[in-house]
Amino acid sequence: MNDPLKEIINIVGDDNIISQSPELETYTVEGKKPNMVVFPKTVDETSEIMKVASRESLGIVPWGGGTKIGLGREPQKVDFVLCTKMLNQVVEHEASDLVAITQCGIPLKDFQTVLGEKNQFLAIDPPHVENGATVGGIISTNDSGPRRLRYGTIRELLIGVKVVRSDGAVVKGGAKVVKNVAGYDLPKLYVGSLGTLGIIVEATFRLYPIPEFSQTLLAGFSKLEQLRETVDKISNSSLVPTCLEVLNPSLKEILSDGLGLSLKRGEYALAIRMENVERAVRDQISRVKDICSERGVEGIVIESSSEKALWGGIREFPWKSSQNNKTVCKASVVITDVTRVLGFLEDLSNRLALKILASARAGNGILIVSMDGEISSLVEAANSLRNLVVSLGGNLIVQYAPPVVKSQTDVWGEIGASLTAMKRLKSHFDPRGILNPGRFVGGI
Amino acid sequence: MTDRPVSKPPKWKKSFGDKLIRILHSDGVISSDDELIVYECDGLTGYRIKPIFVVLPKSAKEVSEIIKLCNHENVPFVPRGAGTGLSGGALPTEEGIVISLSRMNRILEVDIPNQRVVVEPGVVNLWVTDAVSDSGYYYAPDPSSQLVCTIGGNVAENSGGVHCLKYGVTTNHVLGLEVVLPGGEIVEVGGKTVDNPGYDLVGLFVGSEGLLGIVTKVVLRIIRKPESSKTLFASFDKVEYAGGAVAGITARGIIPAGMEIMDNLSIRAVEKTVHAGYPVDAGAILLVELDGTSAEVEAQTPIVLNVLKENRAKEIRVAKDSEERALFWKGRKSAFAAMGRMSPDYYVQDGVIPRTKLPEVLGEIEYLSKKYGLRVANVFHAGDGNLHPLVLYDASNTGEAEKAEELAGEILRACVDVGGSITGEHGVGYDKKRFMHLMFDENALDTMNMIRCAFDPKGLCNPGKVFPTPRTCVEAGRATYKEHPIQKAGLGEMF
Numbered sequence: 044m045n046d047p048l049k050e051i052i053n054i055v056g057d058d059n060i061i062s063q064s065p066e067l068e069t070y071t072v073e074g075k076k077p078n079m080v081v082f083p084k085t086v087d088e089t090s091e092i093m094k095v096a097s098r099e100s101l102g103i104v105p106w107g108g109g110t111k112i113g114l115g116r117e118p119q120k121v122d123f124v125l126c127t128k129m130l131n132q133v134v135e136h137e138a139s140d141l142v143a144i145t146q147c148g149i150p151l152k153d154f155q156t157v158l159g160e161k162n163q164f165l166a167i168d169p170p171h172v173e174n175g176a177t178v179g180g181i182i183s184t185n186d187s188g189p190r191r192l193r194y195g196t197i198r199e200l201l202i203g204v205k206v207v208r209s210d211g212a213v214v215k216g217g218a219k220v221v222k223n224v225a226g227y228d229l230p231k232l233y234v235g236s237l238g239t240l241g242i243i244v245e246a247t248f249r250l251y252p253i254p255e256f257s258q259t260l261l262a263g264f265s266k267l268e269q270l271r272e273t274v275d276k277i278s279n280s281s282l283v284p285t286c287l288e289v290l291n292p293s294l295k296e297i298l299s300d301g302l303g304l305s306l307k308r309g310e311y312a313l314a315i316r317m318e319n320v321e322r323a324v325r326d327q328i329s330r331v332k333d334i335c336s337e338r339g340v341e342g343i344v345i346e347s348s349s350e351k352a353l354w355g356g357i358r359e360f361p362w363k364s365s366q367n368n369k370t371v372c373k374a375s376v377v378i379t380d381v382t383r384v385l386g387f388l389e390d391l392s393n394r395l396a397l398k399i400l401a402s403a404r405a406g407n408g409i410l411i412v413s414m415d416g417e418i419s420s421l422v423e424a425a426n427s428l429r430n431l432v433v434s435l436g437g438n439l440i441v442q443y444a445p446p447v448v449k450s451q452t453d454v455w456g457e458i459g460a461s462l463t464a465m466k467r468l469k470s471h472f473d474p475r476g477i478l479n480p481g482r483f484v485g486g487i
Numbered sequence: 488m489t490d491r492p493v494s495k496p497p498k499w500k501k502s503f504g505d506k507l508i509r510i511l512h513s514d515g516v517i518s519s520d521d522e523l524i525v526y527e528c529d530g531l532t533g534y535r536i537k538p539i540f541v542v543l544p545k546s547a548k549e550v551s552e553i554i555k556l557c558n559h560e561n562v563p564f565v566p567r568g569a570g571t572g573l574s575g576g577a578l579p580t581e582e583g584i585v586i587s588l589s590r591m592n593r594i595l596e597v598d599i600p601n602q603r604v605v606v607e608p609g610v611v612n613l614w615v616t617d618a619v620s621d622s623g624y625y626y627a628p629d630p631s632s633q634l635v636c637t638i639g640g641n642v643a644e645n646s647g648g649v650h651c652l653k654y655g656v657t658t659n660h661v662l663g664l665e666v667v668l669p670g671g672e673i674v675e676v677g678g679k680t681v682d683n684p685g686y687d688l689v690g691l692f693v694g695s696e697g698l699l700g701i702v703t704k705v706v707l708r709i710i711r712k713p714e715s716s717k718t719l720f721a722s723f724d725k726v727e728y729a730g731g732a733v734a735g736i737t738a739r740g741i742i743p744a745g746m747e748i749m750d751n752l753s754i755r756a757v758e759k760t761v762h763a764g765y766p767v768d769a770g771a772i773l774l775v776e777l778d779g780t781s782a783e784v785e786a787q788t789p790i791v792l793n794v795l796k797e798n799r800a801k802e803i804r805v806a807k808d809s810e811e812r813a814l815f816w817k818g819r820k821s822a823f824a825a826m827g828r829m830s831p832d833y834y835v836q837d838g839v840i841p842r843t844k845l846p847e848v849l850g851e852i853e854y855l856s857k858k859y860g861l862r863v864a865n866v867f868h869a870g871d872g873n874l875h876p877l878v879l880y881d882a883s884n885t886g887e888a889e890k891a892e893e894l895a896g897e898i899l900r901a902c903v904d905v906g907g908s909i910t911g912e913h914g915v916g917y918d919k920k921r922f923m924h925l926m927f928d929e930n931a932l933d934t935m936n937m938i939r940c941a942f943d944p945k946g947l948c949n950p951g952k953v954f955p956t957p958r959t960c961v962e963a964g965r966a967t968y969k970e971h972p973i974q975k976a977g978l979g980e981m982f
Contacts, residue, residue, distance in 0.1 A: 139734050140841040140872075162740070185682065196682070198690065199659055212930040220839045222873045222911035224645045224694045225919075225926050226953065227935050228658065231690025240686075252740030275600065279623070281714035283779060319783055326782035375680045377601040408601075408680055437680040455684040460674045464942065465686045471937040484685040 047099040048079055048123065054091045055081050059129070070124045072104050073117045074446065080106070080124040086205065086213060086244050092125065093242065094211035100475045105238035107177030108150060110170075111184045113443045115237055116454050119481030127179050130244055133157045141250045142219055144203070147179030147243050154178055163250040166194035170358045179243045185235030188358045189286035189316070192406040194251065201230045203247030206240070209473040214241070221249050232468075238479040239487055240472045254285070254318035258328045259350045262335045262342035263295070263310035267389075269338055270311050271382040274405045276334055277315065278378065282327050284406070286316035288357055291385060291401040293392075298356045302349050311385070313342075313405075314353065357402055361413035361443070370421045370444040372428060374410040376437035381405050387431055388412060395420040408437070422451040429456060455484040495582055500539060503560060507542055507584075510552045515590075517541040526567065526585045531575035531918055533834075533888070538565070538579035543590045547665060547673050547703035553586060554701070554948075555671035563947045566697045568608065568640030571632045573835060574916025576643060576696050580951050586701060588639050594618055595704070603662070603679050604707045608639025612646075615707060624709040627654040630912065631820055638705050644914040645694030649745040649819075652870035653778075654710070656912075658693040663706030666692060669699070669943035679706055691938070696914050697949040699942040713778035716744065717788060718812045721800040722769035726750050726865070729771040730845040732798040733869045736775065737842065739794060741787050744778040746870035747819050752829065753864040753877070754818075760825040763818030766802060773800075773869065774815055822866045823877065829864070830879035832888070836895045838902030839911035840872045851901045852876055859894040861887070873911035874902070900925055915953040923955050936960075 052060055061067055061080040070080045083089040096103055102120035106112065107127050127148030134144040138161040145154055151165070151172050158164050168188030169181055176186070182204075187196040194200070203217030206229075216229025233243055264270035270289065277287065290298065295312040299305070306312070313335075317327040328344060335342045345353055356363075361371040376384055381403045388410075392399040397416035403409065414424055425448065429439040433456065441454045458465065462485045469476075469487045481487075495503075507516045517523060518540050527535040539562075544550045557564050563583035570577050579585050592609035599622045604615055612633040615626035629648035630636055636646070642664070647656045663677035677689035692699055723729045729748050736743065749757070749772050754765045765772050775791055777784050788805070795803050806812035826833045840848050849865065856863040864877040876898050880891040899909045903925040910919055923932065932954065940960035942948075950957070 137841065137843060139738060139843045141737065142841065187682075195655075195659065198687065199655065208930075208934065212933070214930045214934045215928070216931065216934075218839070218908045218926070219841055219906040220872055220908055220911070222647055222651070222656065222839045222868070222871045223908035224912060224914055225908050225910050226915070226923065226931070227938050228645070228690055228694050229931075229934070231658070231687045231693075232938075234687055234690070235682075235684075236686055251742070255740070278602075279600075279711070281623075281711055281780060283783075319779075320786045322786045323780055323783040327780060373682065375682045377598075377603070377679050379600045409682065436678060438683055440682075440684055458685050460672065461676045461688055462685065463672075464668065464674060464688060467941040468686060468938065471941045472934075 047095050047101060050095050051079070051081055051092050051123070054088050054095070055083055059084065070106065070109070072112055072121050072124070075118055075121040077104065077121045077124045080126055082126050082129045084129045086130070086207065089125070089130070089207045089242055089244055090211045090213055093207050093209060096477050097210045097475055100477060102480050103477055104479055105183070105242050107148060107180030108171070108175035110174050110176045111180055111186065114184055115479070115482030116486065117481065118479065125242060127177060127242070127244070134245065136161065138163060142202070142247065143250055144219070144245060144247045145178060147177060147182065147246055149178055150175045151178055151181060158250060159253065162253050164253050165248050166190055166200060166251045167197050168358060170362050178246055182234055182243055182246060183236060183238050189288050189354065189404060192287055192404060193283070193285040198231060198234045200248050201234060201246055202249050204230045204233055204243055205245035206233060207242040207244055209241065209475060209478050217247060219247055237483050239469060239483045241478065256321040256324045257316060257318045257346065257350060258324050259314055259316045259345045259353060260328055260331050260335070260342040261345055261353070262313045262340050263307050264313060264340060265310050267311060267382050267386055270313060273313065273334060273338055273340070277331065278406055282330060284315050285318040286314065286354070287404070287406040288314040289381065289385065289403040289405045290314065290357070291388065291399065293398065294360060294400040294402055297360070297400070298353060301356055302352055304343070314357065316354065360400055360402065361411060366415045368415055368418060368421055368445055368448070370414045370425060370448050371442045372412045372425060373440045373442055374412060374428065374432045374437060376408045376432055376435050378406065378408045380435045380437070381408055381410065383435070384410055384432065387428070391424050391427065395424055397421065397424055418447055421448050425452045433457070458484050495539070503562070504540060506556055507540060507553065510556065511542055511544060511549055515543045515545070517543070526570070526579060526587070529567070529570040529572045529575060529577040531573055531578065531916065534575050534578055534917060536579045536581060538583055538585045541585045541587055543587050545590050547667055550586065550667045550701055550703055551671045551673050554667055554669065557584065557947055558671060558945065561945070561947070563950050565949050566639070566643070566701045568637035568643070569611070569635050571636045572640060572644065572916065573837070573913040574910070574918040576914050576916035576952060578917045588637065588701070591703065598679070599624065601679060602709050604709055606638050606705050606707065608637060608642070608702050608705060610638050612636050612638060612641055615709070619709050623712050625712050626660065626707060626709050628657045628660055638707070639702050642693050642702050642705055643695065643697045644912065647868070647873065647912040649747060649868065652746065652868065653742050653744045658690060660708045661689060661693050661705060662708055664689055664692055664702050665704035666700040666702050669945070669948035673703070677706065696916060696953050698939060698953060700948060715781040715784045716776060716778035717784050718806040718815050719775045719791060719795070720804040720806070720815045721773045721795045722766050722771070722802045723773065723798070723800055724770045726771040726849055727846045728799045729773040730869065732773055732795050732800065734842060735794040735798055736791055739790050741790060743775050743870065745774070745776040746868070747774045748772070748867055748869040749819060749822060750865040752862060753822050753866045756825040756829045756864060757818040757822055759828045761817050761821045763814055765818050769801065774819060819866070826864065826877055826879065830862070830881065832880050832882045834878045834880065834891045834895055836874070836876050836878070836898055837910045837913040838874050838876070838899050838907060840874065840902050840905050840907035842869070842872045844905040844907070845872070848874070848901055848905060852898055855894055855897050859890050861891055861894055863894070871911070872907065896922060917952055920953060920955050923953070
């Protein structure tokens with residue numbers, strides 16, 4: 044082993060590294076095996092590690108729960124993996140302020156358990172939570188779920204960060220208060236930055252009270268146009284849904300079968316979730332039911348464990364199946380183009396003989412699409428989907444794909460003139476280019 | 488980059504002025520002394536600097552050409568919206584120009600179905616709501632100056648407002664920008680769609696106080712007007728009780744649209760001026776605004792009423808119609824202006840504290856007020872802990888202005904000590920540069936300098952604001968460079 048790696052082992056201790064097979068293999072990043080995995084226990088250790096890495100220009104891949112390690116381009120080099128698993132303490136939970144500070148290696152699941160003790164929660168519902176997705180990973184990838192309609196994404200919830208820069212400097216941004224405009228908004232810069240600007244070690248969040256009551260209305264639509272009109276009506280009403288999701292027929296089938304519901308085949312589904320005090324929830328669900336009935340559609344009300352299972356299914360569906368060629372994309376368009384994209388996916392599915400599952404966050408313009416089939420068809424589908432979405436003024440991110448598909452399609456898409464500014468930022472924050480090199484937009 | 492630039496010779500000035508006129512035509516360039524005076528300060532009137540020219544571009548292209556010229560001639564520039572800012576963000580810089588965005592005031596697109604409005608930076612905040620109100624929508628960030636302040640200014644400061652407790656601040660409602668960078672390039676970041684790949688440059692620009700470029704187009708998110716809203720008014724013997732009520736409401740899991748507290752001094756000032764009907768012997772008044780669906784508001788109201796009673800509210804009123812609601816709010820909205828009845832001058836600060844620290848910090852403010860012998864009126868966004876202490880003084884008394892500033896500084900220190908911020912809405916600007924070190928250590932300031940260097944290595948874009956001492960820009964990639972002690976002390980530059 045090289046001296047710098049020995050130096051790093053000295054920092055964390057022999058017990059807190061992995062350097063042997065077969066364990067080492069589980070930390071492979073897009074086919075590249077690291078020399079070592081390190082598990083710092085403190086922010087100071089993290090800082091010391093970065094100083095060595097910076098001095099020696101070692102390529103680092105930050106790793107939380109590893110659930111989204113497939114997101115990004117092929118890494119340029121992987122000298123070692125820095126896993127934040129041991130930075131897992133909740134630092135502070137001030138319930139009366141609706142604020143909490145936590146170390147970022149903590150699985151979201153554990154963090155929510157702690158917050159739940161005071162009947163509060165971090166209002167983010169991304170996938171992979173059961174598999175150990177960490178708070179830091181969720182921030183770095185800007186992952187999200189259906190609840191974003193009401194609560195926004197992690198961007199809206201993160202009010203402070205502590206990061207370790209590539210040169211080892213420990214930097215704090217933001218504060219313990221929601222209203223804060225002192226200096227640049229560093230927390231925002233780190234959301235979605237994929238570990239390329241520093242290791243996020245601590246995060247301060249604004250919290251919400253756990254809603255008292257919840258119900259979901261599930262309704263089937265045979266015509267996409269009718270569905271679009273209904274979603275439009277709901278979005279423009281004064282109803283305040285927590286989630287407003289449109290499921291394509293294939294996905295609807297899988298989820299309703301799982302719930303033991305025998306819904307009509309071949310229909311799109313609208314799933315609307317209301318969360319509030321009981322009285323307000325029942326009132327809103329009833330109003331949504333009326334909107335659907337006016338259009339000749341009967342919705343069914345789902346609650347308790349079935350409701351939980353439904354939304355769990357919506358969050359996790361791309362990741363549940365383990366097909367070899369699975370390709371998962373996230374498309375972002377304006378709200379009025381959502382059904383157009385769904386229609387396009389239907390055509391693609393027929394034309395290219397692909398199995399396509401899709402869920403649209405209809406109130407946000409976000410579609411999560413999981414496709415499977417022949418490699419060449421997947422490539423064509425991903426690229427033509429991107430072409431459509433970009434022509435509509437949106438963007439497409441390939442969240443997961445086998446290497447052979449990734450090599451023929453662009454994970455991030457064109458960034459435009461602002462890429463130059465992004466590259467300049469990166470060159471200042473990480474002049475040696477050691478943090479997740481090559482994985483981000485424009486090869487950053 | 489030095490603090491006191493050498494005065495430019497008249498021949499150069501004339502030539503520079505001519506070049507500006509070539510870009511903008513003569514009606515877009517202000518050069519006469521009596522007109523320039525209008526631009527010598529913003530809402531922070533204690534500091535005034537006359538710019539050498541003021542320009543009024545009408546397009547991003549013109550802004551870009553102006554900035555390129557400034558780069559060529561090494562002239563610093565300061566963007567300006569309506570000039571209502573309270574931190575001196577639009578204070579001109581010595582031997583620099585002001586770029587006023589007031590002529591770029593068109594609403595470019597109203598897209599109701601997609602809930603987006605695209606505007607030029609000079610558009611007044613309230614015009615956005617006016618443009619979508621008939622369709623049942625509004626633009627949520629509502630600073631008290633919304634009748635006058637511009638969206639561009641809101642973006643620069645990341646402005647808040649009464650309703651930001653529930654609905655967020657400017658950065659939660661800006662989805663895209665067109666920016667002219669300090670080198671003159673025009674770039675687009677974000678857009679009508681969300682989750683754009685790459686770094687969140689939109690999030691970085693919002694609140695950057697005009698240091699990273701000049702915004703020439705803004706894509707805003709509009710939201711549906713709530714079905715129902717209800718305003719409750721309560722008076723208390725002590726501010727602590729009002730604070731307790733706020734904590735109690737939060738503890739019950741309710742997030743109102745807004746919660747505002749005013750102390751006795753502010754109440755008396757307001758009653759003298761607008762006669763909102765506030766009881767002048769009350770220790771504090773609390774305004775709570777609930778909104779949402781009718782069912783939600785109906786369910787929340789009795790809970791809030793109970794909390795108020797539990798916290799010893801003396802008088803509780805529920806606005807029975809929009810007229811009464813407007814009257815409840817009239818007092819709060821005229822609070823700053825009403826200070827004129829109590830004092831010839833005031834200096835307002837903008838510290839933020841965690842709600843739970845309210846009694847502690849208010850106690851500290853009272854102590855400081857006695858120590859400095861100056862009255863402090865307190866008006867604040869109780870829901871998010873954003874205080875607005877109004878330090879009352881008389882500038883005609885020697886040294887009183889300085890004492891007021893010192894007292895305000897101590898209040899900010901107290902805010903940071905309990906985990907808060909030196910500014911919740913007004914920005915750092917020129918006013919609070921000297922307090923940045925209370926919140927940020929060397930590493931943090933260094934990191935923020937990296938950001939500045941990535942965008943404005945020459946230091947021409949709104950220099951002298953936000954950051955306490957000028958720092959040089961290390962050439963990116965020279966990771967091993969260490970600042971020379973002379974450089975570090977701000978006494979010399981590397982070239």
